[in-house]
Amino acid sequence: MxxxxxxxxxxxxxxxxxxxxxxxxxxxxxxxxxxxxxxxxxxxxxxxxxxxxxxxxxxxxxxxxxxxxxxxxxxxxxxxxxxxxxxxxxxxxxxxxxxxxxxxxxxxxxxxxxxxxxxxxxxxxxxxxxxxxxxxxxxxxxxxxxxxxxxxxxxxxxxxxxxxxxxxxxxxxxxxxxxxxxxxxxxxxxxxxxxxxxxxxxxxxxxxxxxxxxxxxxxxxxxxxxxxxxxxxxETSRYNYEVKGGGEAKLGVICSGVSFATLKDITRGRTDVDILRIGTPYPLPHKLVNSFIDRHEKVLVLEETYPVIETQLMNRERVSGRWDGVVPSAGELLPEVIEGIVLPLLHERPSAADSSELDAAMKELGIEPRKPQLCAGCPHRASYFAIRKAFPNGIAPSDIGCYSLAVNQNGIDSSLCMGASVTMSSGFHIAHAVSGQERPIIATLGDSTFFHMGIPGLVSAVYNRHSFVLCVLDNRVTAMTGGQSNPGLSGKVRKGDEGSAVSIEAVARGCGVKFVEAVDAYDVAAGADAVTRAWESAKANRTPAVVIFRHPCMLLRVPQSVVPVKVDAERCVGCRLCITNFGCPGLTFDAAKKKAEVDRRGCVSCGVCRVVCPRGAIVEAA
Amino acid sequence: MAGTQYIIVGVGGQGILFTSRVIARAAIDKGLPIIGSEVHGMAQRGGSVISHFKIGDFSSPLISEGHADVVMAFDQKEGIRNLPFLHEGGTFLVNVDDPSMLENVHLKRYIADRRIRVCGFRGFDILDEHAKGAYLFLNVLILGAAAGMKIEGCEEAPLTAALETLSPPKFLSENLKVFGLGLNAA
Missing domain, CATH: 3.40.50.970 (Thiamin diphosphate (ThDP)-binding fold, Pyr/PP domains)
Known part of the structure; x- marks a missing residue:
């Protein structure tokens, strides 16, 4: 990449x-x-x-x-x-x-x-x-x-x-x-x-x-x-046109976007469906649409995701879609979904193969969809482990980015939209404060998200004197979306363009934050210590504190020290803590042996997991 | 409907997109239309990944269940999970990790009922033995295996040409070597 x-x-x-x-x-x-x-x-x-x-x-x-x-x-x-x-x-x-x-x-x-x-x-x-x-x-x-x-x-x-x-x-x-x-x-x-x-x-x-x-x-x-x-x-745009079935079509379908392409493949060779494709959903060309509706006994509207064309129709008497519940109001209009809508309107039943044997096989083999997860060696995993270690019962508002996947490690309690980790921390703080309570609040957001919408919330929290710790997970890239640059880096999108990097520490201090410290995200002990002291400072001074967990994203492939690890089967007691709390693709659990194992296909030898096992069973491989 | 429809599945990070791009390039070089749908973003982070890819006269990038000619699986569990995409008599090209899974009675019955042609190859073992365990080359290995097993639209010569065009220079010789390993895995 x-x-x-x-x-x-x-x-x-x-x-x-x-x-x-x-x-x-x-x-x-x-x-x-x-x-x-x-x-x-x-x-x-x-x-x-x-x-x-x-x-x-x-x-x-x-x-x-x-x-x-x-x-x-x-x-x-x-x-x-x-x-x-x-x-x-x-x-x-x-x-x-x-x-x-x-x-x-x-x-x-x-x-x-x-x-x-x-x-x-x-x-x-x-x-x-x-x-x-x-x-x-x-x-x-x-x-x-x-x-x-x-x-x-x-x-x-x-x-x-x-x-x-x-x-x-x-x-x-x-x-x-x-x-x-x-x-x-x-x-x-x-x-x-x-x-x-x-x-x-x-x-x-x-x-x-x-x-x-x-x-x-x-x-x-x-x-x-x-x-x-x-x-x-x-009304005469080349993006709006009819695809006629050729026969005496009883069903007319108004559709847009990829639903049009999918419907065309489904109805290929049929003569009983006319399609009006609309490529300009707003403003809707009413004459074109009304004439199509007038010529059909039954009309269906297929569009993703909200009823935009449908809502603009002046007369919906003969029209099916989302308003009458014929089209599901959530989710993608996949080919199977469209077949399931269109065929019954033509008095046919969608043909589905019997999959009961396959279902039984998947159940026996334990096959389920795989959830997305943080990469092996991801610095965020180490950061969340450090934060949870310091505050097992803290409130952990998070944000939009790869780190949302720390939900797999029980690392986060909430995410809403870009920057909401900061502002919702304020909300958590004042809700508790107004009822005479106090709980550690440890928010997390990424470097790009901090610059995107984290700063106004931080300014507001300093001004209003809200106690929480804001952890900026600075992996030196906008990772989830594929590795774009951001203001924390000097790289720009066009070759030859050079930007000027903005320092997260300087921004935080400029917002009025007094406690600003940075740690290497791989150093779990230092991270846990910094977050502990940051919360003490935030609580004592009634102000937010900032800890920056810094380590480059694995997708950047920055060379780093290689620490091959193994599980010492003697010491492993099969408690699964490393799986539930750390959850690295490089660690698996052998249910028969009741022992954790290093999966060489997943492990990238970052060595972080050595601190995870309370029994010290994960050790450097000689 | 004239054309070939492929479902390519695996786990995020296995390099699935490169595989469909090579088949796409080969089809375009033959003068055939292509359309497909890929997964980018969050779903790439180690989760299930599915690519729909069609050669021929199609409008939609998506394939309906029961209409795919081929399911290519980088990961055998993901492959099994997506078998409903295959039409009767379709081909299941699968990187076999744990052969015992394919011996499951229900699975065998499903495969027999649907007359599915199973083409298995031991991708991880081959790469362990011949490519120092560089699993990143699985995407090229599977292409070689597809050509070796004479899967529709995956002929050796056009795929090799497409691979030569699309491989980054530093991976070209290794890609061609692994492609050859795949050919012989059949």
């Missing part, structure tokens, strides 16, 4: 190449002459910006390509660039748009100068997210036109149209891929040229660029007018 998230930067470019949807989007961003591209990483969007950078390098495009400290920062960087006249885009995942919502909702009304495309990637399922929200709903909320691709090829094509639409109407345009589009791989021709950018020259225009009530009163109605113009244009 490269340091910046794309595993595909070394792909040779000749003829059609198997590209991810995210890579198709990325290369189109460069080819469309985008001048400023910003993002904050988040699955399923993370590969876009690194591939923008590698494509810009390959084609020598004059572009600024940067990670913002969070999505709001990235969004506003792109808005500023647009005001200055540049063609800009900003990329994030669906929950990232919540962070950028403040600027997004207001920027929607503006008459922009340079084209501005927002890519907000949704995660139905979810596969790698804390919710299943639908960005198209956000587009409707903000009154921003939205394009909804069904596959990787189309996702790339929509980029050019998004910029064109944005520049024609001086409006933000949202491109909304889902995980199955972002991580869909198809054969795509690599781009070979870059469209010229726009002239950059900021011109003062207070009535246009300053959001005062008086300008909003004028701009909001104008904004409504241009949305109606776009709705009219969408």
């Amino acid at each position: 490269s340091k910046d998230g794309s595993d595909n930067t070394e792909v040779p470019f000749y003829g059609k190449t198997p590209l991810l949807g995210n890579e198709a989007i990325a290369q189109a961003i460069v080819a469309a002459g985008c001048q400023v591209a910003t993002a904050y990483p988040g699955t399923p969007s993370s590969e876009i910006l690194p591939f923008v950078a590698s494509t810009a390098d390959r084609l020598g495009a004059a572009m600024a390509i940067e990670w913002g400290a969070n999505e709001k920062v990235a969004f506003e960087m792109a808005v500023g660039a647009s005001f200055a006249g540049a063609r800009a885009c900003v990329v994030m995942k669906q929950v990232g748009l919540n962070v950028a919502a403040d600027s997004f909702m207001t920027a929607a009304y503006y008459r922009l100068k340079g084209g501005l495309m927002l890519v907000s990637a949704d995660d139905p399922g979810p596969h790698s997210s804390q919710n299943e929200q639908d960005s198209r709903m956000f587009a409707m909320f903000a009154k921003v036109p939205c394009l909804d691709p069904s596959d990787a090829v189309e996702a790339g094509e929509m980029v050019y149209d998004a910029f064109a639409l944005s520049e024609k109407h001086e409006i933000i345009v949202m491109l909304r891929p889902t995980t199955r589009v972002s991580h869909c791989r198809q054969a795509i021709e690599p781009v070979s040229s870059v469209k010229p950018g726009l002239p950059v020259k900021f011109e003062r225009d207070v009535s246009r660029w300053v959001a005062l009530p008086v300008t909003v009163k004028k701009n909001h109605p104008l904004h409504n007018l241009r949305i109606e113009e776009i709705r009219e244009e969408f």
Whole structure:
């Protein structure tokens, strides 16, 4: 894996190449002459910006390509660039748009100068997210036109149209891929040229660029007018079309996104289903949709994840979908789910093979889905072991990142959204304080998350005098999303760009924190000691304390000392503490022998587990 | 429906994505359309990983249960768990870790009823013996095994060419060697 998230930067470019949807989007961003591209990483969007950078390098495009400290920062960087006249885009995942919502909702009304495309990637399922929200709903909320691709090829094509639409109407345009589009791989021709950018020259225009009530009163109605113009244009958009069954179709299905592609494969060869594919879910082209509904006895709407098209329908009398409960209101519309919805509407039963023998086999063999887990040698595992050792009954609010997986080690008690470990610690503290109680509160968050949204909470906690320990798990990278850089490091996404690293210690001190200490995360004894003293200090001084657990992420493959380990079977009493409290893939438990064992396929010889066994049974192998 | 549908399963970190990219490259070189769905992000951290991959005239990156031609399993438990994807008479290419598991009576009955062709190979043992236990090469070994077992869309020559194109220079010679080991594992 490269340091910046794309595993595909070394792909040779000749003829059609198997590209991810995210890579198709990325290369189109460069080819469309985008001048400023910003993002904050988040699955399923993370590969876009690194591939923008590698494509810009390959084609020598004059572009600024940067990670913002969070999505709001990235969004506003792109808005500023647009005001200055540049063609800009900003990329994030669906929950990232919540962070950028403040600027997004207001920027929607503006008459922009340079084209501005927002890519907000949704995660139905979810596969790698804390919710299943639908960005198209956000587009409707903000009154921003939205394009909804069904596959990787189309996702790339929509980029050019998004910029064109944005520049024609001086409006933000949202491109909304889902995980199955972002991580869909198809054969795509690599781009070979870059469209010229726009002239950059900021011109003062207070009535246009300053959001005062008086300008909003004028701009909001104008904004409504241009949305109606776009709705009219969408009536004939090439992204909205019918796929006719050819027979006397009783069922008409309105669908968008990957549900359209899946339905097409399911209904191939059938003549009794007509499909209206909608690639522009907002603003909905009413005439096109109404005419389709009028021509069908029964209409079904398939879209992920919320009823966005369905909600906009003026007449839902003959329409099935989420409103009448025919389509499940949560989870992905997998092929099996769509078959289970569509076939009964055609009075057929989905055929399912008898799997009772397989179920019996899996039960006997103990086969279950494997949960994601912290990597072998992950510094977070050592950090959580140290924290739990110091405070077995402390409250452990955590955050969004790989360390959420410490739930497997009973390392964390809560996670909500980026930065909430800090602010919820404040909440835990004041709730206990107001009822005359006190409990150790040991919060954890990662380096990138600290810069993303940890700082305002820390400032607030210093100001309000809240006692808790904030542990920053600094693994020198934004790990969960594939290894992006962040403000704590000097590396930037584009080759040759050098940033200036921001010190976590200096930020914490600057926020007013007095107790700031850093330890090597692998040093469990030092970590436990630092957290113990930090809590004493926080309690005594009624203020937060900060401990930084520092050690590079295993995925960075930084050379480190190799300490091969083994389990001394004589000393191992089979208590399983090393499995339940440490849970490293390098340690397994032999149920027959009732002994822990080192699994050479998983172990990376970091040596940390030697401190885990209370009997000292895990020792360095000679 | 004209085409071949593969389900590739294993555990996060085994390098599954590289395998589907090599098959994809080989298919594209033959002038065939491809579409697939991969897993990135949290699910890669040691959890179950599944790649859907289709060669031919398809719109959706996803495969319905009962429609896959091949299940390729880097991990035998993950492979067994995903057998419902196979259509009757489909092929199960599996890195066999614990052969006793495949002797389970219920499993044998399921495989017989569904007329599943089982192609097993001892991936970890082969890599222990010939590649100093470098399990990272399992993704290339499985490709070799697929070619060796004459699995649809996995012919030796186009896969070798694709491997030569896609391998990072420092791994090329080792990749070709392991691919050869896979060919002979069949």
